[in-house]
Amino acid sequence: MNAKRIYILNGHPAANSLNRTLAEAYANAARDAGHDVRLTHLCDLDFDPDYGFGGFEQHKPLEAPLEQVLQDLSWSEHLVITTPLWWGGFPAKLKGLIDRAFLPGRTFDTRTTNWLGMPQPLLTGRTGRIIMTSDTPGWFMRWIYRNAALRQLQDQILGFVGIKPTRVSFFAGASHPKSGHVEKWISEVRKFGLTAA
Numbered sequence: 001m002n003a004k005r006i007y008i009l010n011g012h013p014a015a016n017s018l019n020r021t022l023a024e025a026y027a028n029a030a031r032d033a034g035h036d037v038r039l040t041h042l043c044d045l046d047f048d049p050d051y052g053f054g055g056f057e058q059h060k061p062l063e064a065p066l067e068q069v070l071q072d073l074s075w076s077e078h079l080v081i082t083t084p085l086w087w088g089g090f091p092a093k094l095k096g097l098i099d100r101a102f103l104p105g106r107t108f109d110t111r112t113t114n115w116l117g118m119p120q121p122l123l124t125g126r127t128g129r130i131i132m133t134s135d136t137p138g139w140f141m142r143w144i145y146r147n148a149a150l151r152q153l154q155d156q157i158l159g160f161v162g163i164k165p166t167r168v169s170f171f172a173g174a175s176h177p178k179s180g181h182v183e184k185w186i187s188e189v190r191k192f193g194l195t196a197a
Helices: 018-032 064-075 092-101 138-143 148-159 181-195
Strands: 005-010 036-041 078-084 108-113 119-121 126-134 163-172
Touching: 005 018, 005 064, 018 036, 018 078, 018 126, 018 181, 036 064, 064 092, 078 148, 126 148, 138 163, 148 163, 163 181
Parallel strands: 005 036, 005 078, 078 126, 126 163
Antiparallel strands: 108 119
16 A cells, blocks of 8 residues: 555534544554555634625735635645534534635636536546535435535535545534444544545
């Protein structure tokens, strides 16, 4: 197995969380397997999450932490994002990071389009993994919500900038997990880390 450059973004805004535990489990397993790993915790990043203008012609200068995120994305071959599901989406600070940093010229090119008129993605050649925790049961997420939050992150964001395929791990019952579930989730995530999956 070839070593990969893996960038892990723990998208939970709190300092301590299940998402942090899972991100660190993945990182530790990947390092044990010889992969090169960079890990960022969203709670450590100081930036204004409000895009503020509503157009791409004018945007705020990126704070140093956002520039570092873009550098780490550019460096990586595989991206892992851990995030909770809150109110049918992901945390505002994580969405703010994407709004602020995923800009034209950095993650996609509006000057070059395909036959559908879609901008050229600039982060091609990378794969991804989304690890989402939730209280929503998996069947409810699939059949009632139609995996909307996962599809937004997997396709409308990561796929749009060229990160694909992006695989998904969905862990339900996160606020009050049944006995043994957290250990099972950590074990599963460690397996992904060992193989950079």
